[in-house]
Amino acid sequence: MKVIGKHTAEAQKTRQLEDVISRKDKEIRDIKRECAEQFKAIKDLCFINDYGDRSMKLRKIYEIASDNFSALVKDMVITDTPKQTHQCKIIELPTTDQSNR
Numbered sequence: 001m002k003v004i005g006k007h008t009a010e011a012q013k014t015r016q017l018e019d020v021i022s023r024k025d026k027e028i029r030d031i032k033r034e035c036a037e038q039f040k041a042i043k044d045l046c047f048i049n050d051y052g053d054r055s056m057k058l059r060k061i062y063e064i065a066s067d068n069f070s071a072l073v074k075d076m077v078i079t080d081t082p083k084q085t086h087q088c089k090i091i092e093l094p095t096t097d098q099s100n101r
Helices: 009-046 054-079
Strands: none
Touching: 009 054
């Protein structure tokens, strides 16, 4: 078994990789937390007792979903570099005639 010294190039490279992994793990946790908050907002909207205007709730749910979808796609497109081989597949959200936009 080979022992790596603290100040060798291998040890420094290992430390850098561990730092990158740690930052990516934190980023993933933050994204999961943000998604959970948005899903909670959608869930809460579904249980609001506003019997008069169902379309208002649906419009708000659509806004939450489309804003977060757009942000995620934008983030994927920006962070992908030409060196990476994977492509993001953009899924278009369906539009309805009920939209006021």
